[in-house]
Amino acid sequence: MKSITRPTLLIDSKKVLNNIRRMKQKADESGVVFRPHFKTHQNLQVAEFFRQEGVSKITVSSVSMAEEFAGQGWKDITIAFPVNLLEMSQINRLSQNIQLNLLVDSLFTTRFLDQHASNHLTVLIKIDTGYHRTGLLPHDPEIDDILKEIAASPKLTFGGFLTHAGHTYQAREKDGILDIMEKSREQLISLKHHHERFYPKFIISYGDTPSCNLATHFHGFDEIRPGNFVYNDVMQLHLGVCSPGDIAVVTACPVVSILKEREELAIYGGAVHLSKEHIEADQGFQLYGYVVRLDENLRWGDPITGAFVHSLSQEHGLISMPEKELLTFKPGDLVGIMPVHSCLTANLLRDHFLII
């Protein structure tokens, strides 16, 4: 353990592989393309685990990420983010070498792509099935305008309709999550039926980990794009869509102070390592992560009962912990923090990780 001296993301390769295999198998059984979202890990070694399991198409959420993974030999990349027109020259460079699939949600953006693309581009239309972040509602007449613009363009090909049902994160129960998936499916299938008379070859693409973790099948979709499932986190645990043993990452943090009277432990591990993402827990406190013991091989089991990170400043974290457990720690020990939102934690510790 002595090689870790500051906050470091521990990635349990066995758990990662289990998470990948489970999702891949479910996708295969439903006959849909598995195009995992790489924004969660942004890690070239974890990307190789996916490749080993037969994945060849991926999703990212920025042009920079697309550049990073294209540089590593990934040849079919969807940037599942409304296209950033300011990166047109980067897009043109990328599309020389790979199959690049971009997302639009307006005629303005589609027209801009048509005018400025120097190579072939596949364009998907972002559909808002209820999350209300970006995208067009399924009945928005602008969809037809975009389709006509694409059809008339020598550079653009229509790839299909894509949605991210991020509102599953607001659902309180498993039935609520599956219900959101069902409604998104209905909307996308209906859109497909409506348009496939004119555009015979396009897909409907669906994403979000809570429902993909929970679903027993993906029938009706052509493609799924979950991302978080590769690591999972406390948020997925609270949604009831994973178990503690499915959480594949923790942040190893040095203990710096034992605050016996307050039954607290201070760690070197703050907002710049764990992120300020939190869950408003029932008892009125904010939960920034669960706490696990690390063994000599840096492996961990279930969270310590009654222990949680309740406060973060830039570099400090404060853990509440029952006294009996607290007294087993001393400054200079390491402790593991199970992240509330693994995507944000992994992004912060992108240059500081260890695959075990």
Added chain:
Amino acid sequence: MKSITRPTLLIDSKKVLNNIRRMKQKADESGVVFRPHFKTHQNLQVAEFFRQEGVSKITVSSVSMAEEFAGQGWKDITIAFPVNLLEMSQINRLSQNIQLNLLVDSLFTTRFLDQHASNHLTVLIKIDTGYHRTGLLPHDPEIDDILKEIAASPKLTFGGFLTHAGHTYQAREKDGILDIMEKSREQLISLKHHHERFYPKFIISYGDTPSCNLATHFHGFDEIRPGNFVYNDVMQLHLGVCSPGDIAVVTACPVVSILKEREELAIYGGAVHLSKEHIEADQGFQLYGYVVRLDENLRWGDPITGAFVHSLSQEHGLISMPEKELLTFKPGDLVGIMPVHSCLTANLLRDHFLII
């Protein structure tokens, strides 16, 4: 403006210099040492602005930051964080070349330093004057134990008592902030009087931007360590300790989508750029930043009335904006986001900034 293609921290050098000069002058007038906290900017060019203004002693919050700034020629560095014993070899390397001041809050840690330090180290004792993050309460008998351990050590020198009055961030009014400063001052001065019979040469060191921004003088302290003041942010603005014109940074973000019906604007700029730090606003919404227009020189004025970032996911931000203003934007424009917490935003955009 065309050179900015993705979320980028704009640092207004004139505002930075004004903020530095104002604080430096107040410190000089009170005859206290100005040892600014560099965790806010972590930027070698901004560090040079401080050097130009006559600053030679600095504060950081991690050994890594100390290494970074020592590498840039800073020779007197306080790591204002309970010492991380796992970084003892890094500490020993650093203390060969610079005056390194470390923070302890337990006999255990002090003894460890005594046993493992290979060079001279100055040790300050962290005092908790009410923030209740780390540190010993002023009457904790462990203070005497630590002082005896230091006195008996050939390697350690007692540097003084240090506090961070971070509870000023929870104060609702200006009087409340100054009251916290006053109580911290009384506690530190009383500690100083109590111990100076035995340890004639040590300091009391005080930090936190809200009170240092507000105070007219620093009498009684020997040293101040504010950090955030160099940039300020929406949090300081809400505390009433700076004006919009004192906020020296905004994040330039590409507009990617105009959601006319919802009176919203989607930007490329999410939690991985701005951080999830937010303010719970009175109307029940979460405020992740104010919005400014950028002119052709990337300069900005006051925030757009009625516009604010209300939601962030990993890479997306959603801005609420009155329709009249909204319709002046189109995808591919840049917009400026005034950060809620500039330290976290600057940390996230550390490799992606522009000094203007």
